[in-house]
Amino acid sequence: MSNKTQRDEKNFNQAALDYHKAEPKGKIEVIPSKPHSSQRDLSLAYSPGVAVPCMEIHHNPETVYDYTGKGNLVAVISNGTAVLGLGDIGAEASKPVMEGKGLLFKIFADINVFDIEIDEKDPDKFIQIVKGIAPTFGGINLEDIKAPEAFYIEQKLKEELDIPLMHDDQHGTAIISAAALINALQIANKNIEEVKMVVNGAGAAAVACTNLYISLGLKRENVLMCDSKGVINHKRENLTPEKIDFVAQTDLETLEDALKGSDVFIGLSKGNVMTPDMLSSMAENPIVFALANPDPEIAYDLAMATRKDVIMATGRSDYPNQVNNVLGFPYIFRGALDVQAKGINEEMKLAAVHAIANLAKEPVPEAVILAYNVQNLQFGREYFIPKPFDNRLITKVSSAVAKAAIDSGIARKTIADFNEYETQLLDRMGRDEKLVRMMQNRAKANPKRITLGNAEEYNVLKAAQILYEEGIAYPILLGDKKYVKEQMERFGINIDVPIIDPSDDDQKENRKKYRETLWKLRQRKGVNEYKAKKFVRQRDYFGPLMLKHGDTDGLIVGFSKNYVSTLRPVLEVIEKEKGVEKVAAMMMILSE
The missing domain is CATH 3.40.50.10380 (Malic enzyme, N-terminal domain)
Structure with missing residues (x-):
């Protein structure tokens, strides 16, 4: 270990201690959820008022969900x-x-x-x-x-x-890795019923994972499970009941032997047990889930250097395709709790698997891309598992689990309107998000044409992409057409929206129309026909003139200029109402 690595680890360890030691102690707390500022509030919360719901629950135990x-x-x-x-x-x-x-x-x-x-x-x-x-x-x-x-x-x-009860170390890992496996097999163009799989590790997670894969169609006879002593085959003795289920009729004894010609490797063991030679011996487009933490069974960079066709996931956040239980357990329990399920059954687990797998195939919202500071995320070898901060997980997974609980007869209550349920799920995640979502939903109900100036800028292009992908508005990009297209290609922004270049030949008729308007508005205020002809080639005037003529419904400008210089040409074209002396702006700040 290098001195730098030792220093980094020491600093991280100290930071972890400081984080946990800081006041207030612990990572969770209990806070009141009901009014408690008056004597009446307290008498309702405790004695004597609390006796009333107590007796209601005593007479009808199911009402515990209503009153607590x-x-x-x-x-x-x-x-x-x-x-x-x-x-x-x-x-x-x-x-x-x-x-x-x-x-x-x-x-x-x-x-x-x-x-x-x-x-x-x-x-x-x-x-x-x-x-x-x-x-x-x-x-x-x-x-x-x-x-x-x-x-x-x-x-x-x-x-x-x-x-609802679940041992997350078993089923959480199983559900997320199963979703990843479905998608990895699709990328590799392989059928789960035909692939040969090697599972290294025979603990709770490995057994649960393999059983779930079998539920998806994996053939038990195509699985070789290994523990610290090698392949679990018919020669082994003193096996636990769980291991006995995976005894293979084979003379293969080592992990190295088992991997030759295999399609899938699932690592739930310890770091660095897979060598480059072992990886090289696998079939074409090998799928490698090296899930040991913090050190995978084979390092990601080493695996990539060994084989260009490897399709890989790890348990680490610093590499693509992290198999992270947080993609599952919060939303599985959310859906189960919301229908007061009597347990978590196989139907609910499989519903979560397919919901997570399908989500990775959908276009990734720009908010997720920005959260992970990447240029783009598209379904493929480097992205076949959703990211943990993808806020669509709560609606997709929880709804799928709740529906599966209802359909399988394990739910105490039902959900009449799943669209309304998804809105309620999003509302749980905070008032600030709710406010933004209300505004977005209103915009989506009647999307407008919004022209964005300074369209060559990365942040402006990203804003246009969000408006376009989420259906909030119909963006129009205003800028140097050639440069805007170059920037879109550079940043991987592929959206089919108009690009308006005030100097372009296809704007000739608009320039003539706008020039006459500007000259009539400003002819007694220092603008002659020559100046008007010159100004309409500038986006500072062209954008407001688009708005004046109804060629756009809204205008967003000022990204790279100060407020006064941006506002002046707008006010010269879009005049103030009679009696209005000042123009004002409003800024909204979101906080807790």
């Missing part, structure tokens, strides 16, 4: 036996991770969380504790529990509880 926060409260529960890549570090040491999971639930899906760390390794005792506290919650997210106990714990709790 249970329906939007998830428990994140762990015993700390398999924390991230840290292993069995104990319940108390797992608390920062569980608080972090709570933070993700809240910011991505507006779900409240209590993190609960249970100091109990006996699976039956652990199950009893969770069952005992379950009435508090609308759902339970099990986290960082080691295999094979994790399988037993989840299965027993699913049998005995009637609320």
Whole structure:
């Protein structure tokens, strides 16, 4: 390890400690959600008023969802036996991770969380504790529990509880990687029923992933699963029940042997176990999901240098195609909670898989591209999984999960209008977004022609792209046509919108019309016909004259000039109303 790498790691480690130590302690907090400023508020919140809903729930237990926060409260529960890549570090040491999971639930899906760390390794005792506290919650997210106990714990709790419950280390990774696999196979032009897959790792995540792939059509006989001792074949003894399900009738014994001619590699093990030679031995267009963190089974750059045709995903955010559980669990629980589902079944998981896979194929909103500071995102080898900050996930995935719960008969309540439900989901994510969305929806209902000056500028082109892609307006680009086209090509902006160049030959008739208008407006104010002819070749005048003649509905100018010089030609063409002495502007600031 170089000195620079050591310094960077030391700085990051200290930053992580400082982040968690800063006041207020912890990453989540409880805040009042009802009025509490008067004595009457307090008497309603607690004694004596609280007795009324208590008795309502006593007489009709289902009304607990009406009178309490249970329906939007998830428990994140762990015993700390398999924390991230840290292993069995104990319940108390797992608390920062569980608080972090709570933070993700809240910011991505507006779900409240209590993190609960249970100091109990006996699976039956652990199950009893969770069952005992379950009435508090609308759902339970099990986290960082080691295999094979994790399988037993989840299965027993699913049998005995009637609320959504999921061990995210198993099913979260399975759902996201399954969505990625669907799309990677499409890019590779391969059929899931025919591919040969090698799974390295045989823990909770590996078993759950493989079982879900089989639900999608993967043939069990086409899977070779490896653990730390090699291929799980018919020669192996003392296997757990989960591993027995994946015993292969083969004499192959090592990962290296298994990979020869294979189509797909799923790594859920440890870093750097796949060599370039192993990758080279795989079939054409190999699919490699190296999901070990922080070090993948084969480094991304090394894999790319070894084979140009590799289709790769990792668990890291600094490389394309991150298999990140946050793409799934907040929205799966959101949909399940909103229909008061009695569990999370296979139909709901598969609905999430297909919703995530399909979203990656849709045009990426400009807001997502800007959030990740990239030029463009298009479905292909470097983008076949949605990005975590894609705000469409909450509507697409939650709606799909809720619908699957209803259709499979596991939901206590139904959703009559899914369009309205999607609006409600977006409203949960904040008042500022709601205000902008209201304005956007009003614009989308009757889109106008909006001319943007300074169209050669990157930010102006990006704004035009957002207006165009989201249907907010019909943008018109005003500028040097040749240069505007060069900039669009340079930045990968491909939108079919008019480009108006005031000096272009195709604007000859407009220039004549605009010249006469400008001369008549300003002939006693210092503008003669010669000046008018000269001014209409300038965008500062051409844009306002388009507006004056109704050739555009709106004009956005001033990106690269000061306010006064931008406004002067506008006011010379678009005159003030009678009796108006001053022109004013309004600025809107969005905050909490």
